[in-house]
Amino acid sequence: MTSILFKVLVSAYYRQNAGFFLFLFIVAFGLFTGTQHVQLGRYAVHFFPYLAMIYGTLWVLYTLKVWIFIFKSFANSKNEFLYLIRLYSIWDQVKSLALVQFSLLQPIIAYGVFLVYLGIEELAWMSVLGIFFIFAFLICAPVLLYLRLLKSPNSGQNLPGLITLLPIKLRITYPLFFSFQLLQHQKTLLFLTKILTCFLITGVCLLYKTDQYDERLISIGLLLAGISLNFMTNQYHSFEQSKLLLIRNLPFSSTKRFGLYALAYGLLLIPEYLFLVRYLPKELGYEIAFQGAIYLVSFVVLFHMYLYFNPSNPEKSGKVLFATFFFNLVLIMFKIPVWILSITMLSIAVLLFRKYYEKVEYENEFFVN
Amino acid sequence: MLQITDFKKSYHGIPALEIPYLLIPKGIHWIKGSNGAGKTTLFRSIAGMIPFKGQILLEDTFEVNKNPVEYRLRVNYGEAEPNYPEFLTALDLIQFVGKAKKASEKQMFDLIEQLEIGSYVNNQLGTFSSGMLKKTSLVLSFLGNPSLILLDEPLITIDQKAIENMFRLVQTYQKQGVSFLLSSHQEFKVDEFTISNTYWIENRTVVLKN
Numbered sequence: 001m002t003s004i005l006f007k008v009l010v011s012a013y014y015r016q017n018a019g020f021f022l023f024l025f026i027v028a029f030g031l032f033t034g035t036q037h038v039q040l041g042r043y044a045v046h047f048f049p050y051l052a053m054i055y056g057t058l059w060v061l062y063t064l065k066v067w068i069f070i071f072k073s074f075a076n077s078k079n080e081f082l083y084l085i086r087l088y089s090i091w092d093q094v095k096s097l098a099l100v101q102f103s104l105l106q107p108i109i110a111y112g113v114f115l116v117y118l119g120i121e122e123l124a125w126m127s128v129l130g131i132f133f134i135f136a137f138l139i140c141a142p143v144l145l146y147l148r149l150l151k152s153p154n155s156g157q158n159l160p161g162l163i164t165l166l167p168i169k170l171r172i173t174y175p176l177f178f179s180f181q182l183l184q185h186q187k188t189l190l191f192l193t194k195i196l197t198c199f200l201i202t203g204v205c206l207l208y209k210t211d212q213y214d215e216r217l218i219s220i221g222l223l224l225a226g227i228s229l230n231f232m233t234n235q236y237h238s239f240e241q242s243k244l245l246l247i248r249n250l251p252f253s254s255t256k257r258f259g260l261y262a263l264a265y266g267l268l269l270i271p272e273y274l275f276l277v278r279y280l281p282k283e284l285g286y287e288i289a290f291q292g293a294i295y296l297v298s299f300v301v302l303f304h305m306y307l308y309f310n311p312s313n314p315e316k317s318g319k320v321l322f323a324t325f326f327f328n329l330v331l332i333m334f335k336i337p338v339w340i341l342s343i344t345m346l347s348i349a350v351l352l353f354r355k356y357y358e359k360v361e362y363e364n365e366f367f368v369n
Numbered sequence: 370m371l372q373i374t375d376f377k378k379s380y381h382g383i384p385a386l387e388i389p390y391l392l393i394p395k396g397i398h399w400i401k402g403s404n405g406a407g408k409t410t411l412f413r414s415i416a417g418m419i420p421f422k423g424q425i426l427l428e429d430t431f432e433v434n435k436n437p438v439e440y441r442l443r444v445n446y447g448e449a450e451p452n453y454p455e456f457l458t459a460l461d462l463i464q465f466v467g468k469a470k471k472a473s474e475k476q477m478f479d480l481i482e483q484l485e486i487g488s489y490v491n492n493q494l495g496t497f498s499s500g501m502l503k504k505t506s507l508v509l510s511f512l513g514n515p516s517l518i519l520l521d522e523p524l525i526t527i528d529q530k531a532i533e534n535m536f537r538l539v540q541t542y543q544k545q546g547v548s549f550l551l552s553s554h555q556e557f558k559v560d561e562f563t564i565s566n567t568y569w570i571e572n573r574t575v576v577l578k579n
Binding site: 076078171172173174177180181184239242243244245246248249250251252253254358359360361 | 380381413416417418419420434437438439440441442444445446448452453454455456457460461464465466469470471492496509
């Protein structure tokens, strides 16, 4: 029973939330150094009531997310067989469900263990005890709710109603569609590419820290990041062609369509922006980070629009990509400001979009009915 | 209502459909044709979803390429075999399309109720059966204030109850002046409305055969 619950609930949960954890990972380890994490932890264990309020609230919110996932999984008609676990003894049910809950809470439990370690080092016994109590509650209370759910199978169906009572209605809007698509179908590639681009950006920011910083290094780093992220443009075209053809029937002006694509890419590039801002050399102003962010999105948007002109010849696309990279590199070396390069690339992107968006014919467009 | 002039659609140089001139009046029209005849190609062209050569004019005013926003506000399309992003809920998609088509929240929820998808509208589309997807696509095709609704194979994959619900909607919308182009291999045997014209797609063109 436990192994089935792990396959249906635990694996599915981590698979579905890979993007969420990727975001947390990037924020946690990209924006804070190890020393800062330790300092924050030491501060927290010294002020237990605040710790309970702040960390406790975050942990409860995470547990709520897990709880909603479990309820939705039980409500899914494909998982009706899960109710058969009622046939096991109550002790077996409690044991398996507690193990499932424990596994689903792993990310916060790992952080809790880190705080307990710091608490022991600092001899802050109240904090250590408090953390144990909080986690005991976060594991036991949901298990009781799951047992109740097993007794009344239809209660899971009421979850959408419960969610509507929450003050915030979470809806996935169009600019996020492609991010979700990548997180669902290309998560490994996305994760590895993001690690590469964030390291690239961090690397160029930390180069020659002791000398006067040459901002061209950042531009070159962003250019390399842009090349690495280029796989997304093909994916975006393929996604709309196969799953969102109806977008072409929607009454959007060219300006709005262009803006939505730029926004969709802009949102996908948030981790790169965060790293850029976090590690930007102190002598450079934030306007350099802003210009860099626009430059990166311009590069990616240009290639998205180029694919409307040439959707079916990857070899030619590769050559154009290399030529664009080379010209950008030469112009950066000649100290042409990146805002000029951004405006130029965006202008070409607009021209390509206006001329070829309505005319594009994909290789896999087939003769239908 | 809809005027098609000098229409040519090819796939990689191979002609698929050519319509020198076709005037489709207001009403409910049935587009027939064998598999691969070009019904979906015609519908997608009229919906402004695929490129073609020629002109498609709605209500003597709105041309699909010259007035893209106004035209698409008035022409809706229900796909034959809808395929949507699995991670979206039906409500996410309905609200996205509804907002674009300027549909009110009330209209969205009325359609959800009339096509009976309320019990799973908050579920992810990836968990839907083909019938549930088809009903969702039907909701999308009725959103906003269209003048023309294209329903590509509206009878496939949905049950008799859903077909009756859809026919009732077609009747209601027709009374409000909305025209329909329906493609189907099955006969339309309904009391709710009458088919104005039947068109056949044969020899790569569209001909009127009443």
